[in-house]
Amino acid sequence: MSALTCSGGWRSLFYVLDVHVCRAHRRYIGARAGVARSHQDQCIDIVRKYDYENFLATLLLPKTARRAAFAVRAFNVEIAQIRDLVSERNIALMRIHFWKDTLERIYKGQPPETPIALELAKAVKQHKLSKQWFARVIEAREDNLYDQxxxxxxxxxxxxxxxxxxxxxxxxxxxxxxxxxxxxxxxxxxxxxxxxxxxxxxxxxxxxxxxxxxxxxxxxxxxxxxxxxxxxxxxxxxxxxxxxxxxxxxxxxxxxxxxxxxxxxxxxxxxxxxxxxxxxxxxxxxxxxxxxxxxxxxxxxxxxxxxxxxxxxxx
Structure with a gap:
């Protein structure tokens, strides 16, 4: 009989999982109280709070990709929330235009001093992320403001x-x-x-x-x-x-x-x-x-x- 078919086996598996996730959580999320949050931590917190399922999946990415992926996910959260959090269309459009401008500045090497923009700039530089995919997300969300x-x-x-x-x-x-x-x-x-x-x-x-x-x-x-x-x-x-x-x-x-x-x-x-x-x-x-x-x-x-x-x- 497989060890996983008994209660002890399941407890062992849960223990392994808890250790794995908790270590990742402490490394990439948990900063000590009173310690300033890094830009990376802030991006991770955004994904954890508003996109929990993708947060779990992103935690398990290889270390070389994880930081960039969290920046991308945080960007997506910010863009996706515009329609639901902003009731005034003009204000929503202003936020969309802010991200259009931010994207241009990132690819010019002059990102604004915001956590997501700075993290995205690092990811773009390290992994040569394609501008067209960011632009397409922004454009689709903008179009959705007009015809929902x-x-x-x-x-x-x-x-x-x-x-x-x-x-x-x-x-x-x-x-x-x-x-x-x-x-x-x-x-x-x-x-x-x-x-x-x-x-x-x-x-x-x-x-x-x-x-x-x-x-x-x-x-x-x-x-x-x-x-x-x-x-x-x-x-x-x-x-x-x-x-x-x-x-x-x-x-x-x-x-x-x-x-x-x-x-x-x-x-x-x-x-x-x-x-x-x-x-x-x-x-x-x-x-x-x-x-x-x-x-x-x-x-x-x-x-x-x-x-x-x-x-x-x-x-």
Whole structure:
């Protein structure tokens, strides 16, 4: 019988995981009280607080890539939050334009004195990160300020490609991986994450009176915006979410199907598949009721699952 099939084996595995993650946490997060936070620490704190699942995956990147990856993730958090945190469009546009200017200054070697900008400047210099991917993220977020609705699922995938996939490409570059097969896998993963993020955010947006589900699918399944805003849990709503989640699953499978062609040095960039596979499994168990409160709970098994995937060096 395997040691992991007994309670002692599981306790041992949890212990190993806790030691591994806690050491990384102390090294890259935990500064002593009263000690000034470094720019690197501040970037890591941003990701830990607002993008916890990617924080876990980024902790397990090789040391040579980790600092750059946290800077990229922190940048993404800052850009992604603009729409949800700023109610005035003009103010949101000002923040978008600030980041456009910041990007230009970074690539001119004159970054503004902000933690994320300074860390990005170091990452750009060390790993030759491509300006086009940063620019594409900013542009997509800016366009989203004007038109926040999706007419079909293809538009959701396109948005995921421009935002999530672009970040994936930058993470690959942080690993010094430039490979067409890795890029293809990163593209499929980005589209999948874009769809899953849309699903996961339905309750949050509904509470604010907003609905961003694809219009054509809502019409197809006979679900109105008012029903979503009221937290519809009827069969038609579940069928709608099932349809959307199925496409996310197909994109994840497409990414994984390229595994044999992707360099193993790129595998750490795809640890984010773990959290998204976990959510799809959870919503399936909830019978695609997106308003099931259990879906809002943090998955306590996730750190171990990601670590095991890292240990096996696969995705």
């Amino acid at each position: 609705h999706y007419h079909n699922l293809k538009e959701v995938e396109n948005y995921g490609e421009k935002t999530v996939s672009s970040i994936n490409y930058l993470i690959l570059e942080s690993l010094d991986v430039r490979n067409i097969h890795a890029d293809h896998a990163a593209s499929h993963l980005g589209k999948a994450v874009g769809i899953i993020t849309l699903i996961r955010a339905v309750p949050f947006h509904a509470n604010r009176g907003n609905v961003y589900l694809p219009i054509d699918l809502m019409m197809q399944f006979g679900v109105s915006q008012e029903e979503v805003q009221r937290g519809c849990r009827e069969a038609k709503m579940k069928d709608l979410i099932y349809n959307i989640a199925s496409q996310a699953h197909l994109q994840l499978e497409a990414a994984k199907s390229l595994k044999k062609d992707v360099p193993k040095t790129a595998f750490p960039a795809f640890l984010t598949t773990v959290a998204n596979e976990s959510y799809l499994k959870s919503i399936q168990q909830a019978e695609f009721d997106v308003f099931d409160s259990r879906l809002q709970a943090r998955n306590s098994w996730l750190p171990m699952t990601i670590w095991l995937r890292k240990f096996k060096n696969t995705f």
